[in-house]
Amino acid sequence: MASETRDTVRGAQGGSSFSLSDPTVRAVFYQVLVVGIVVAVGWYLIHNTLDNLSRRSIATGFGFLEREASFGIGESLIDYSPRDTYGRAFLVGVLNTLKVSIIGIVLATVLGTVVGVARLSSNWLIAKIASTYVEIVRNIPPLLQLFFWYAIVSDSMPPVRQALNPIPGVFLSQRGLFVPVPVADPVWGEMAFALALAVIVAIFVHRWARTRQARTGLPFPTGLTTLGLVVGFPLIAYIAGGAPTALDVPQLQGFNFRGGAVISPEFFAILTGLTVYTAAFIAEVVRSGIVAVNWGQTEAARALGLNSGRTLRLVVLPQALRVIVPPLTSQYLNLTKNSSLALAIGYPDLVSIANTTLNQTGQAIEGVAMIMGTYLTISLGISIFMNWYNKRIALVER
Amino acid sequence: MTENVHTGSIPDERPPANTVGPIAWLRNNLFNSWYNALLTILIIYGLARAIPPLLDWLIFHANAIGTTPQECRANGGACWTFVSEKLRFILFGTFPYEQQWRPLVTIAIIIALVLISCDRRFWKPWLGLAWVAGIAAVAILMWGGVFGLSYVENTLWGGLPLTLMLSVIGLSVAFPASILLALGRRSQLPAIRVVSVTYIELIRGVPLISLLFMASVMFPLFLPTGVNIDKLLRAQIAFIMFAAAYMAEAIRGGLQAIPKGQYEAADALGLNYWQGMRKIILPQALAISIPPLVNTFISFFKDTSLVIIIGLYDLLGTAKAALSDPAWRGFYREAYLFIGVIYWVFCFSMSKYSQKLERDLRRGHRR
Numbered sequence: 001m002a003s004e005t006r007d008t009v010r011g012a013q014g015g016s017s018f019s020l021s022d023p024t025v026r027a028v029f030y031q032v033l034v035v036g037i038v039v040a041v042g043w044y045l046i047h048n049t050l051d052n053l054s055r056r057s058i059a060t061g062f063g064f065l066e067r068e069a070s071f072g073i074g075e076s077l078i079d080y081s082p083r084d085t086y087g088r089a090f091l092v093g094v095l096n097t098l099k100v101s102i103i104g105i106v107l108a109t110v111l112g113t114v115v116g117v118a119r120l121s122s123n124w125l126i127a128k129i130a131s132t133y134v135e136i137v138r139n140i141p142p143l144l145q146l147f148f149w150y151a152i153v154s155d156s157m158p159p160v161r162q163a164l165n166p167i168p169g170v171f172l173s174q175r176g177l178f179v180p181v182p183v184a185d186p187v188w189g190e191m192a193f194a195l196a197l198a199v200i201v202a203i204f205v206h207r208w209a210r211t212r213q214a215r216t217g218l219p220f221p222t223g224l225t226t227l228g229l230v231v232g233f234p235l236i237a238y239i240a241g242g243a244p245t246a247l248d249v250p251q252l253q254g255f256n257f258r259g260g261a262v263i264s265p266e267f268f269a270i271l272t273g274l275t276v277y278t279a280a281f282i283a284e285v286v287r288s289g290i291v292a293v294n295w296g297q298t299e300a301a302r303a304l305g306l307n308s309g310r311t312l313r314l315v316v317l318p319q320a321l322r323v324i325v326p327p328l329t330s331q332y333l334n335l336t337k338n339s340s341l342a343l344a345i346g347y348p349d350l351v352s353i354a355n356t357t358l359n360q361t362g363q364a365i366e367g368v369a370m371i372m373g374t375y376l377t378i379s380l381g382i383s384i385f386m387n388w389y390n391k392r393i394a395l396v397e398r
Numbered sequence: 399m400t401e402n403v404h405t406g407s408i409p410d411e412r413p414p415a416n417t418v419g420p421i422a423w424l425r426n427n428l429f430n431s432w433y434n435a436l437l438t439i440l441i442i443y444g445l446a447r448a449i450p451p452l453l454d455w456l457i458f459h460a461n462a463i464g465t466t467p468q469e470c471r472a473n474g475g476a477c478w479t480f481v482s483e484k485l486r487f488i489l490f491g492t493f494p495y496e497q498q499w500r501p502l503v504t505i506a507i508i509i510a511l512v513l514i515s516c517d518r519r520f521w522k523p524w525l526g527l528a529w530v531a532g533i534a535a536v537a538i539l540m541w542g543g544v545f546g547l548s549y550v551e552n553t554l555w556g557g558l559p560l561t562l563m564l565s566v567i568g569l570s571v572a573f574p575a576s577i578l579l580a581l582g583r584r585s586q587l588p589a590i591r592v593v594s595v596t597y598i599e600l601i602r603g604v605p606l607i608s609l610l611f612m613a614s615v616m617f618p619l620f621l622p623t624g625v626n627i628d629k630l631l632r633a634q635i636a637f638i639m640f641a642a643a644y645m646a647e648a649i650r651g652g653l654q655a656i657p658k659g660q661y662e663a664a665d666a667l668g669l670n671y672w673q674g675m676r677k678i679i680l681p682q683a684l685a686i687s688i689p690p691l692v693n694t695f696i697s698f699f700k701d702t703s704l705v706i707i708i709g710l711y712d713l714l715g716t717a718k719a720a721l722s723d724p725a726w727r728g729f730y731r732e733a734y735l736f737i738g739v740i741y742w743v744f745c746f747s748m749s750k751y752s753q754k755l756e757r758d759l760r761r762g763h764r765r
Contacts, residue, residue: 027586027587030587030590031587031588031589031590032589034589034590034593035589035593038593045620048619048620048621048622049616049619049620051622052618052619052621053619121434122427122430122434123427123428123430123434123437123438124427124428125428125437125438125441125442126437126441129441135746136742138745138749139696139700139741139742139745139746139749140700140738140741140742140745141700141701141703141714141741142700143703143704143706143714144703144714144734144737144738144741147714147718147730147734148730148734148738151730151731151734155728155730337604337605337606338605340605340606340607340608341607341704343607343707344706344707351605351607351608351611355611358615364615364616364619365616365619367611367615368608368611368612368615368616371604371605371608371611372600372603372604372608372612375603375604375605375608376600376603376604379603379604380603
């Protein structure tokens with residue numbers, strides 16, 4: 001507004017219409033100048049790049065994604081062999097990044113919330129331990145922490161042949177943690193169906209309970225009912241399907257274990273590192289969110305006769321969440337971006353696979369563009385989701 | 399009536415034991431409810447189990463400086479010989495051994511510059527000159543080639559000076575750029591706003607590693623054939639691009655916090671855009687954005703450790719390289735603890751400084 005007034009005043013006084021002292025002309029001039037510089041620099045860089053590429057006879061384009069990758073990947077959520085294409089290898093990387101990010105976000109949120117609440121504890125020892133944790137972890141580079149976690153597994157764990165065997169079937173060694181998994185059984189499909197059914201029923205119960213409470217004031221134990229449905233339905237399906245108990249137990253064969261599921265040292269290191277590091281930041285976010293809720297709100301809730309659990313759940317948390325969610329979003333984004341540090345310890349995330357790809361094919365521009373494009377998409381996805389959530393819990397002002 | 403009136407002073411009563419004093423403190427802070435008491439006891443038990451072995455490893459069973467790696471491995475305690483043996487390599491990298499006073503002086507100059515910049519009494523124009531002079535001195539010391547100093551290629555630089563130079567030079571170049579970006583993002587000229595927003599969001603949306611990759615594999619393609627810039631400079635440029643975007647967001651927060659009346663007042667005084675920004679808006683906005691800026695500095699300082707990925711030897715890189723010496727394999731705890739403490743001291747003092755500054759600034763506003 002301010003400059004508009006200024007614009008009109010000066011515009012009226014300005015004599016000739018094509019002078020730099022006319023704010024409108026000046027505005028156009030500056031914008032053309034900036035855009036011109038950006039375009040010129042961009043054109044110069046592209047020109048050089050094309051020139052260099054033709055000199056080194058590197059073909060541009062994403063055609064290389066169709067070619068055979070011929071490198072192995074340590075762990076993958078989908079079937080992959082070195083004979084698959086670069087495109088599929090990249091997909092494996094994206095899935096590995098998503099896997100570590102999603103599990104990391106869940107674990108870091110849980111740990112961060114616990115530590116954040118612990119910092120506010122009336123117990124002096126707990127508060128001190130929590131704040132020591134935060135102050136130490138926040139101030140050490142995450143990469144150093146990753147190296148440390150990785151070294152703990154790869155240097156301090158026994159070799160495969162002397163693997164620790166704390167529980168029958170579970171083996172802990174330099175190669176990671178091997179655990180038995182149930183053998184795939186058709187009953188799993190039925191259990192998934194039962195779970196979906198339970199969720200639908202739970203939603204209906206929740207709606208009915210809410211309308212009833214609005215009408216009569218009688219509360220209904222929705223949480224317990226949901227828990228019962230979600231656990232009970234699949235359990236019934238499991239028992240009805242004959243309760244298969246076959247386990248795929250890891251066996252020592254040659255130089256490594258076969259069968260079962262494995263948590264690799266790389267995955268352990270990146271997951272632990274990201275969780276521990278991000279949790280320290282989330283703890284601060286949670287703490288400041290809780291502190292931001294006026295103490296009077298708690299007193300008012302207690303005066304209304306709510307017990308401390310309900311006070312926290314119905315009064316304090318909904319208000320604290322409004323403060324917590326925006327910075328929490330940026331912590332989630334940071335965790336996802338930091339998962340690219342996996343490269344340094346050899347976890348096959350998308351950066352590490354794109355790096356191998358661009359080293360093998362020389363397609364530097366395409367490789368970097370794919371990394372950046374994927375991260376921008378993931379970041380955008382998380383922001384959209386968190387903005388939607390933020391809007392849902394935002395204060396409804398009348 | 400008079401017998402109810404005391405003459406003379408009444409002797410002080412002892413404070414009640416259950417509201418003040420150590421016992422009351424214990425009761426209020428450790429045993430104020432049954433579950434807190436339980437937790438306290440569990441934690442004390444856990445600490446009692448964890449701390450003695452830790453101290454044993456750190457101090458009591460540690461190997462004195464001068465033992466061989468074999469003795470260290472046999473003994474089991476911390477092997478501080480490793481740190482003392484590799485100290486100069488970890489701190490200064492592969493800088494020529496006899497010349498290592500130069501990186502040492504570099505460290506001292508940079509720390510001194512940062513320290514005087516922390517004191518608000520020195521926030522004067524000459525501070526900028528001091529920085530220029532300091533960085534020039536650092537460049538002369540590290541490269542040499544003049545004043546009888548032997549020339550040292552920058553591929554030999556490493557360790558703490560590299561970490562400090564990457565962060566300090568990166569931040570001081572990125573700072574002016576970030577002010578322009580923040581102003582651009584708040585500009586009323588749509589084209590400038592779009593350019594700034596695109597740049598900031600693009601950089602903030604991707605991990606630093608991808609920028610470093612871009613610097614190491616794509617920059618050579620961007621330049622005309624025959625022109626080559628070395629790896630260190632490429633990494634430095636990537637860091638500047640990265641830091642500028644994040645600092646711009648911190649400064650934008652400060653700009654947004656300035657009430658509209660200030661902008662209008664600047665206009666009313668007849669100041670043009672740059673005068674108004676320089677004399678009225680920016681001094682206030684920058685003061686408000688110092689705490690978030692310092693937080694950006696901290697994360698930026700930690701992020702310099704990523705240069706290890708493109709093959710530069712900063713403090714973390716030299717520590718890792720020291721660990722790869724076959725004679726000293728496996729002493730990663732000592733190495734990581736040592737450099738972890740160095741990183742921690744820098745970051746922790748920065749964050750304490752930021753908290754102090756925040757208090758000072760708030761005091762100014764309360765008046």
